[in-house]
Amino acid sequence: MSAAAPALTAIAAIEKSPGYWAGVIRRFRRDPVAMAALIIVLALVLMAIFAPLIAPADPYRSSMIRRLRPIGTPGFPLGTDELGRDMLSRLIHGGRLSLLMGVTPVFIAFFIGSAIGITAGFVGGKVNTVLMRTIDVFFAFPSVLLAIALSGALGAGIFNGLLSLTIVFVPPIARIAESVTTAVRKIEYIEAARASGASAFRIVRIHVLGNVIGPIFVYATGLISVSLILASGLSFLGLGVKPPEPEWGLMLNTLRNAIYVQPWVAALPGLMIFITSISFNLLSDGLRSAMDIKA
Amino acid sequence: MLSYILKRLALTIPVAFGVSIVCFMLVHIAPGDPLTSVLPPDASAQLQAEMRALYGFDRPLPVQYGLWVMKTLQGDLGVSIATGRPVASELGKALGNTLMLAVLATMIGFLFGSLFGFVAGYFRDSWIDRLASFVSIIGVSVPHYWLGMVLVIIFSVQLNWLPATGAGPGGSADWAWDWVHVRHLILPAVTMSVIPMGIIARTVRALVAEILSQEFVSGLRAKGLLDFGVFRHVVKNAAPTALAVMGLQLGYLLGGSILIETVFSWPGTGFLLGQAIFQRDLPLLQGTILVLAMFFVALNLIVDIVQSMLDPRVQRA
Numbered sequence: 372m373s374a375a376a377p378a379l380t381a382i383a384a385i386e387k388s389p390g391y392w393a394g395v396i397r398r399f400r401r402d403p404v405a406m407a408a409l410i411i412v413l414a415l416v417l418m419a420i421f422a423p424l425i426a427p428a429d430p431y432r433s434s435m436i437r438r439l440r441p442i443g444t445p446g447f448p449l450g451t452d453e454l455g456r457d458m459l460s461r462l463i464h465g466g467r468l469s470l471l472m473g474v475t476p477v478f479i480a481f482f483i484g485s486a487i488g489i490t491a492g493f494v495g496g497k498v499n500t501v502l503m504r505t506i507d508v509f510f511a512f513p514s515v516l517l518a519i520a521l522s523g524a525l526g527a528g529i530f531n532g533l534l535s536l537t538i539v540f541v542p543p544i545a546r547i548a549e550s551v552t553t554a555v556r557k558i559e560y561i562e563a564a565r566a567s568g569a570s571a572f573r574i575v576r577i578h579v580l581g582n583v584i585g586p587i588f589v590y591a592t593g594l595i596s597v598s599l600i601l602a603s604g605l606s607f608l609g610l611g612v613k614p615p616e617p618e619w620g621l622m623l624n625t626l627r628n629a630i631y632v633q634p635w636v637a638a639l640p641g642l643m644i645f646i647t648s649i650s651f652n653l654l655s656d657g658l659r660s661a662m663d664i665k666a
Numbered sequence: 667m668l669s670y671i672l673k674r675l676a677l678t679i680p681v682a683f684g685v686s687i688v689c690f691m692l693v694h695i696a697p698g699d700p701l702t703s704v705l706p707p708d709a710s711a712q713l714q715a716e717m718r719a720l721y722g723f724d725r726p727l728p729v730q731y732g733l734w735v736m737k738t739l740q741g742d743l744g745v746s747i748a749t750g751r752p753v754a755s756e757l758g759k760a761l762g763n764t765l766m767l768a769v770l771a772t773m774i775g776f777l778f779g780s781l782f783g784f785v786a787g788y789f790r791d792s793w794i795d796r797l798a799s800f801v802s803i804i805g806v807s808v809p810h811y812w813l814g815m816v817l818v819i820i821f822s823v824q825l826n827w828l829p830a831t832g833a834g835p836g837g838s839a840d841w842a843w844d845w846v847h848v849r850h851l852i853l854p855a856v857t858m859s860v861i862p863m864g865i866i867a868r869t870v871r872a873l874v875a876e877i878l879s880q881e882f883v884s885g886l887r888a889k890g891l892l893d894f895g896v897f898r899h900v901v902k903n904a905a906p907t908a909l910a911v912m913g914l915q916l917g918y919l920l921g922g923s924i925l926i927e928t929v930f931s932w933p934g935t936g937f938l939l940g941q942a943i944f945q946r947d948l949p950l951l952q953g954t955i956l957v958l959a960m961f962f963v964a965l966n967l968i969v970d971i972v973q974s975m976l977d978p979r980v981q982r983a
């Protein structure tokens with residue numbers, strides 16, 4: 372009981388202080404581009420979650436007699452694909468796997484990369500050298516090449532795609548986490564905490580984490596757009612998601628031969644990837660300036 | 667200078683070693699027996715045993731790695747399962763095609779990217795800046811394989827101005843610098859240039875804005891230097907970093923060309939990789955990835971050394 376009491380007052384103090392986060396939210400709300408991006412991202416996420424309720428038709432139901440109808444066909448507002456499936460329903464359902472495949476790797480890599488980077492930065496010395504030199508090896512691959520190498524060797528499939536992309540995004544996040552932590556470690560209050568006898572774990576939890584997690588998080592949000600493009604790109608190459616699942620990259624691939632028949636229907640899945648990726652990019656930019664983090 | 671080059675070289679060796687291990691392991695992380703990567707699935711048991719011994723798959727991994735490195739250093743990257751030809755000879759021609767595409771795309775991207783970035787940084791917070799920033803954010807957000815498709819739809823399908831696929835008439839792979847061939851290069855190169863363009867524009871904008879805010883620029887202006895004179899100083903200060911970014915972008919394009927080459931059926935390394943994935947041709951996959959990654963490592967080294975020559979401040983950092 373007595374141990375919990377100071378912690379509670381500490382939380383109350385954080386809540387009362389108008390401080391940093393209130394300022395971040397206020398600045399973010401004043402940024403019209405960032406707000407628009409946030410609304411689009413939320414709309415896309417809701418669309419993916421409630422896809423079965425929103426989609427007008429079954430995304431798997433094919434029909435040989437109504438293949439490749441143009442945009443604006445009655446009953447099929449965005450036309451049909453090469454197997455006669457309703458494009459609008461497939462695009463709505465496609466958001467599920469595309470968003471999952473794009474966001475999950477960055478999310479997992481955020482935790483793994485932060486753990487590696489903060490450890491390397493805080494402990495320093497030999498641990499830092501070993502961890503960061505290993506990370507450097509993965510940096511020696513262009514990210515697209517590494518993703519394709521790994522999932523090309525592992526083979527197609529959602530899990531293999533997620534695994535490859537996570538491995539791709541751990542090194543950049545670890546590198547940022549390491550450099551931010553190294554900078555924070557040199558600040559005097561860390562030394563003061565150490566001098567007062569705080570354990571390393573306690574210093575990281577109380578003094579380091581709060582200072583480094585913001586910049587790492589913002590950096591990670593900037594990677595989501597790359598991850599989305601890469602994840603759909605893997606499916607576009609026949610890795611990642613397998614047919615007949617609706618996924619934007621895979622849809623773009625299977626519709627490639629249809630560009631001579633229904634070019635604009637074939638281009639639709641890519642437009643969805645583009646809208647999602649640019650929204651995440653603008654959202655990340657908005658967060659960065661609202662949180663006042665420099666590059 | 668020399669000590670910096672040696673230091674940088676010493677850092678590259680362990681990285682190259684690590685890269686080779688990752689590439690070596692690609693065949694071993696593949697599901698199933700690594701032998702399936704060099705044999706057709708209907709191979710007899712005796713042939714399987716012979717091949718296992720020949721490839722050394724029956725030995726411990728470190729020994730296998732050693733043998734593989736020895737072979738690779740002699741230029742032997744194994745034999746493609748699909749075609750039966752040596753991977754090295756398949757790669758040779760493809761690498762040339764990809765280099766041509768990537769170098770051209772980097773040049774286009776650098777030209778327009780630095781132009782946009784410079785104007786945006788110079789007229790900061792003006793409408794030109796906002797426009798240039800918007801263009802560069804599109805450049806980094808657009809799925810380039812889709813952009814390629816859209817350009818094909820517009821310029822090949824609808825307007826019929828440029829060919830949609832291949833590197834020459836009738837799918838021939840022999841390149842020549844004439845209009846018949848160069849026509850095939852335009853769409854993939856423009857598509858590919860969008861990525862470095864966005865990134866270089868962002869970099870140059872930040873560089874120019876930062877340089878202009880420094881005191882020596884006010885000093886130059888106070889001295890009575892006109893805009894053109896200031897411009898010269900800004901370019902001199904921004905160039906080393908901008909060129910370094912350009913060099914790295916070339917490396918990213920070389921390694922990342924697979925998606926664009928697939929869209930345009932461009933007969934380069936990316937297309938080769940696509941085939942390797944499609945046919946589960948692991949020796950071809952491994953060889954291509956190894957060569958591209960080593961290219962990237964070497965390029966990184968060259969960029970660092972050149973940058974330190976252009977800008978002595980880098981060495982001290």
